[in-house]
Amino acid sequence: xxxxxxxxARLDFHDHEFRYQLDQLLAWESVSDDKVQKTVKExxxxxxxxxxxxxxxxxxxxxxxxxxxxxxxxxxxxxxxDALHAxxxxxxxxxxxxxxxxxxxxxxxxxxxxxxxxxxxxxxGQKVQPMDRVGLYVPGGQATYPSSVLMNAxxxxxxxxxxxxxxxxxxxxxxxxxxxxxxxxxxxxxVFTIGGAQAIxxxxxxxxxxxxxxKIVGPGNIYVATAKREVFGQVGIDMIAGPSEILVVCDGLTxxxxxxxxxxxxxxxxxDAQAILVSDDLEFLHEVEDCMNxxxxxxxxxxxxxxxxxxxxxxxxxxxxxxACEVVNHxxxxxxxxxxxxxxxxxxxxxxxxAIFMGRHTAEALGDYCAGPNHVLPTSGTAxxxxxxxxxxxxxxxxxxxxxxxxxxxxxxxxxxxxxxESLTAHARSAEFRIKK
Amino acid sequence: xxxxxxxxARLDFHDHEFRYQLDQLLAWESVSDDKVQKTVKExxxxxxxxxxxxxxxxxxxxxxxxxxxxxxxxxxxxxxxDALHAxxxxxxxxxxxxxxxxxxxxxxxxxxxxxxxxxxxxxxGQKVQPMDRVGLYVPGGQATYPSSVLMNAxxxxxxxxxxxxxxxxxxxxxxxxxxxxxxxxxxxxxVFTIGGAQAIxxxxxxxxxxxxxxKIVGPGNIYVATAKREVFGQVGIDMIAGPSEILVVCDGLTxxxxxxxxxxxxxxxxxDAQAILVSDDLEFLHEVEDCMNxxxxxxxxxxxxxxxxxxxxxxxxxxxxxxACEVVNHxxxxxxxxxxxxxxxxxxxxxxxxAIFMGRHTAEALGDYCAGPNHVLPTSGTAxxxxxxxxxxxxxxxxxxxxxxxxxxxxxxxxxxxxxxESLTAHARSAEFRIKK
Numbered sequence: 001x002x003x004x005x006x007x008x009a010r011l012d013f014h015d016h017e018f019r020y021q022l023d024q025l026l027a028w029e030s031v032s033d034d035k036v037q038k039t040v041k042e043x044x045x046x047x048x049x050x051x052x053x054x055x056x057x058x059x060x061x062x063x064x065x066x067x068x069x070x071x072x073x074x075x076x077x078x079x080x081x082d083a084l085h086a087x088x089x090x091x092x093x094x095x096x097x098x099x100x101x102x103x104x105x106x107x108x109x110x111x112x113x114x115x116x117x118x119x120x121x122x123x124x125g126q127k128v129q130p131m132d133r134v135g136l137y138v139p140g141g142q143a144t145y146p147s148s149v150l151m152n153a154x155x156x157x158x159x160x161x162x163x164x165x166x167x168x169x170x171x172x173x174x175x176x177x178x179x180x181x182x183x184x185x186x187x188x189x190x191v192f193t194i195g196g197a198q199a200i201x202x203x204x205x206x207x208x209x210x211x212x213x214x215k216i217v218g219p220g221n222i223y224v225a226t227a228k229r230e231v232f233g234q235v236g237i238d239m240i241a242g243p244s245e246i247l248v249v250c251d252g253l254t255x256x257x258x259x260x261x262x263x264x265x266x267x268x269x270x271x272d273a274q275a276i277l278v279s280d281d282l283e284f285l286h287e288v289e290d291c292m293n294x295x296x297x298x299x300x301x302x303x304x305x306x307x308x309x310x311x312x313x314x315x316x317x318x319x320x321x322x323x324a325c326e327v328v329n330h331x332x333x334x335x336x337x338x339x340x341x342x343x344x345x346x347x348x349x350x351x352x353x354x355a356i357f358m359g360r361h362t363a364e365a366l367g368d369y370c371a372g373p374n375h376v377l378p379t380s381g382t383a384x385x386x387x388x389x390x391x392x393x394x395x396x397x398x399x400x401x402x403x404x405x406x407x408x409x410x411x412x413x414x415x416x417x418x419x420x421x422e423s424l425t426a427h428a429r430s431a432e433f434r435i436k437k
Numbered sequence: 438x439x440x441x442x443x444x445x446a447r448l449d450f451h452d453h454e455f456r457y458q459l460d461q462l463l464a465w466e467s468v469s470d471d472k473v474q475k476t477v478k479e480x481x482x483x484x485x486x487x488x489x490x491x492x493x494x495x496x497x498x499x500x501x502x503x504x505x506x507x508x509x510x511x512x513x514x515x516x517x518x519d520a521l522h523a524x525x526x527x528x529x530x531x532x533x534x535x536x537x538x539x540x541x542x543x544x545x546x547x548x549x550x551x552x553x554x555x556x557x558x559x560x561x562g563q564k565v566q567p568m569d570r571v572g573l574y575v576p577g578g579q580a581t582y583p584s585s586v587l588m589n590a591x592x593x594x595x596x597x598x599x600x601x602x603x604x605x606x607x608x609x610x611x612x613x614x615x616x617x618x619x620x621x622x623x624x625x626x627x628v629f630t631i632g633g634a635q636a637i638x639x640x641x642x643x644x645x646x647x648x649x650x651x652k653i654v655g656p657g658n659i660y661v662a663t664a665k666r667e668v669f670g671q672v673g674i675d676m677i678a679g680p681s682e683i684l685v686v687c688d689g690l691t692x693x694x695x696x697x698x699x700x701x702x703x704x705x706x707x708x709d710a711q712a713i714l715v716s717d718d719l720e721f722l723h724e725v726e727d728c729m730n731x732x733x734x735x736x737x738x739x740x741x742x743x744x745x746x747x748x749x750x751x752x753x754x755x756x757x758x759x760x761a762c763e764v765v766n767h768x769x770x771x772x773x774x775x776x777x778x779x780x781x782x783x784x785x786x787x788x789x790x791x792a793i794f795m796g797r798h799t800a801e802a803l804g805d806y807c808a809g810p811n812h813v814l815p816t817s818g819t820a821x822x823x824x825x826x827x828x829x830x831x832x833x834x835x836x837x838x839x840x841x842x843x844x845x846x847x848x849x850x851x852x853x854x855x856x857x858x859e860s861l862t863a864h865a866r867s868a869e870f871r872i873k874k
Binding site: 094385425 | 527528530531532534535542545546551553560561563564566568569581582583584615651652670672673677692694695698699701702704705706736737738742780784787788789790791792793794795796798799800801802803804805806807808809810811814817819820821822823824825827829833834835836837838839840841842844845848849851852854855856858859860861862863864865866867868870871
């Protein structure tokens with residue numbers, strides 16, 4: 001008998017300490033390091049003051065390059081097109097299929113301007129427009145994901161953003177052709193091979209070469225995340241992502257190997273990733289644990305999976321699938337798989353989740369690449385109040401108010417009473433000027 | 438001849454230093470004070486640890502009260518209804534009219550779930566749902582605005598949020614009946630008379646009495662703003678507001694008294710507020726300046742107006758209205774008035790503004806109270822990337838993915854290629870399990 005290397009926590013819904021144990025398992029707070037924050041502030045100040053020169057200097061230092069100007073850190077259109085032809089055929093075709101599907105799904109998210117007229121001729125509405133310019137951060141080195149380029153750039157492109165500026169660091173000069181190919185397919189307009197806090201600062205404030213953007217999206221390390229928090233307000237930012245999570249709800253009738261591998265598909269991301277299985281079938285939980293212990297041995301990233309499953313993974317026994325939905329809503333997971341006979345029956349009970357994967361065939365991994373919906377999703381319980389990245393994140397609204405003379409006269413009276421109630425006399429008088437005598 | 442007390446800056450579009458001068462005038466950064474931050478962190482830690490007790494202690498200390506439990510800091514339903522009947526008739530009616538109009542405008546912002554089916558039976562879409570519970574911060578003391586209660590609470594109520602929790606400090610025990618009346622009309626479910634960082638901490642983490650919310654909205658002082666930034670991630674927050682701004686574009690044919698008072702209606706908010714007039718008629722700019730100097734003498738808040746206009750106000754001469762639109766887009770103002778003969782002709786050129794007030798009759802003040810659209814708007818140029826507060830801020834989305842067996846098999850092949858391209862083997866194998874042999 002071999003020793004099990006994977007030992008996910010075992011929890012039971014009926015245990016009187018269940019909620020406490022679950023909350024302990026979920027607890028995760030991002031490290032806010034004063035030293036990182038100080039460094040990031042210095043970098044931002046230098047980039048604001050010195051522009052290109054600071055960006056080039058930091059890039060040479062941190063990425064071990066020898067560039068002397070931003071020109072050497074700029075990727076031309078031709079290089080993007082070349083990358084598209086340099087990658088293997090099957091990869092290019094897969095990227096194209098994924099890009100097409102992501103584009104066609106996101107087109108359904110476009111929001112249109114609207115207005116209505118009141119009887120006295122007053123017109124009210126909202127004008128919906130794309131942002132002018134958006135920055136996309138793509139991590140370099142180990143975790144360089146072409147799929148992230150598609151997922152971040154295509155919604156901006158579909159929204160009609162005029163200029164999508166991508167930054168991707170190239171430590172030691174190593175550039176990933178699949179990432180450049182994805183940029184070409186996704187409609188990215190400009191690419192600079194810079195990264196870190198210096199890239200975020202350059203996008204937020206602009207330099208001689210790098211245009212100032214209106215919003216910055218995309219994942220990054222702690223320096224990038226800290227810099228994004230720091231420039232928030234100067235530009236828009238997307239959510240700061242926590243570790244990836246999957247919660248699988250299973251009725252015990254899906255192939256346990258499938259479920260084990262679905263859990264691993266999140267656990268392999270990093271040691272803090274969280275994979276949880278919830279089932280009303282206790283025997284099935286045992287089976288899946290056995291499958292996990294067998295299958296993990298075949299996987300390249302087994303050390304990461306081991307750390308993730310043993311520290312943050314769990315198998316949870318619930319009395320029924322309704323209780324499983326309660327667990328889902330308490331956790332508000334990034335991904336939930338409803339691997340059950342009738343997922344539609346559970347759907348009305350799911351209140352909080354970034355993405356809902358319905359039925360036994362819908363592996364979460366399909367959603368990461370080519371289902372169509374975005375793989376940038378709210379983590380760490382933030383699905384309680386936030387949404388997948390979408391076209392709506394690259395559009396913004398302006399209220400439209402056009403009073404007729406009659407409407408302004410009527411409403412002037414109402415505004416006058418309320419403004420005087422708030423002791424704002426100039427407000428009141430400005431409204432009163434429009435009241436017909 | 439009297440001395441002019443108001444001296445707004447004079448800028449000319451054709452001046453070669455125009456852009457620089459304008460940027461100097463616009464420059465505004467919120468003060469980030471280490472001492473405030475330290476105090477706020479201590480308060481949050483205490484509230485997380487001690488719950489109600491800490492909230493009661495801080496409230497007694499900061500608001501000079503003598504409460505001994507949260508019960509004494511809770512406003513009952515009856516008290517809300519009583520407030521509605523205690524205020525003067527004209528105020529109640531004005532609040533009711535405003536609430537009705539805000540409600541009917543915001544109902545048009547409700548977003549619905551959607552999905553579509555592909556030929557092989559695969560279903561894709563988004564489930565749109567309201568948040569469970571939302572916190573609304575209302576400042577106490579001087580700047581207590583019932584209109585803000587309506588503007589923040591009604592969109593949440595229209596979205597279908599189950600529980601809207603309002604907090605409003607009552608320094609020295611002074612409570613504003615008009616604010617309570619607005620809460621009753623807007624559908625607020627619970628009211629606590631607490632404020633400051635302790636109220637934000639209580640809403641973000643929950644205490645024995647105060648329920649944990651999913652999002653916190655509403656304006657507040659520097660302690661409140663700092664606390665909101667601090668709990669962001671644990672809960673959602675709205676934008677941190679800067680000082681109020683108005684930019685009026687006028688063709689010189691509106692009554693200059695109207696324009697002067699419209700500028701004052703923002704300038705009277707606070708000394709950092711910004712009021713700017715842009716016109717292609719130089720003579721008109723002089724006229725408005727004269728009107729401002731005459732009218733200001735009649736206003737209660739003339740000292741605030743004087744500080745605001747003399748430090749941050751401006752009269753800008755432009756060669757034509759197209760240039761005026763360029764100025765609008767560069768500033769991305771919170772409010773823009775198009776006080777011209779044909780505002781519809783300018784509208785397509787307005788790219789960035791929180792709210793657009795069309796025509797000579799549409800005083801900005803009408804929008805503050807009863808036009809219908811929200812008065813919580815992006816400030817300090819953030820209209821480049823953000824939107825008025827709306828129902829969409831209280832709804833959130835979950836992606837829906839339901840693959841048919843056939844769809845999962847086809848897409849499994851695509852996902853497999855891409856996952857292996859990213860060296861994520863568990864992702865690949867999870868997808869490959871669904872490929873039909």
